Amino acid sequence: xxxxxxxxxxxxxxxxxxxxxxxxxxxxxxxxxxxxxxxxxxxxxxxxxxxxxxxxxxxxxxxxxxxxxxxxxxxxxxxxxxxxxxxxxxxxxxxxxxxxxxxxxxxxxxxxxxxxxxxxxxxxxxxxxxxxxxxxxxxxxxxxxxxxxxx
Numbered sequence: 792x793x794x795x796x797x798x799x800x801x802x803x804x805x806x807x808x809x810x811x812x813x814x815x816x817x818x819x820x821x822x823x824x825x826x827x828x829x830x831x832x833x834x835x836x837x838x839x840x841x842x843x844x845x846x847x848x849x850x851x852x853x854x855x856x857x858x859x860x861x862x863x864x865x866x867x868x869x870x871x872x873x874x875x876x877x878x879x880x881x882x883x884x885x886x887x888x889x890x891x892x893x894x895x896x897x898x899x900x901x902x903x904x905x906x907x908x909x910x911x912x913x914x915x916x917x918x919x920x921x922x923x924x925x926x927x928x929x930x931x932x933x934x935x936x937x938x939x940x941x942x
Contacts, residue, residue, distance in 0.1 A: 812859060813881045813912070814842035819874050836868045837861065838906070840882065861906040870909040883908035 820837030827833075842857045861882055863871055874880065884906040891899050 809883050810886060811881055811883050812840065812842045813879065814840040814857075814859070816874055816876050816878045816880055817841050817858065818876055819871055822868055833865050834868045836863050836871050838863065838871055838874065838880075838882070838909075840880065859904075861904060863906055863909075867907055870906075874909070874911065878911055879913035881910040881912055882906050883910075 817839040822836045825835050838861045844853045887903045889901050
């Protein structure tokens, strides 16, 4: 295996698109404080989003569900302050990889999805308050037959 892959650099003429997923918020986790084996502490909070696609013509939901849990870490936890279940959001994220040498000497590889931006696209609308039913049609008032005609 070549070792020069570690020195790969992106040149200015390459375009990298951000990874984004849109969906409906299913749940927002409670903030947690995580302590690493080195004693360092950081905050973590989860966002569970239903990103299952819909057919643009028929509106039918796909048979293949796509529910994703994003873990916001560190200062990004504050992005979830006003997020509520049922809201439509767009999550922008980065994909990072890491390798860890296990106790048995074998290398283990991990992929991490790191969200760094959250955009609320649709705010939940409050439920309409029930109102008293009023008749939409009132019968017309006709003058009685006993009234005198002017002619």
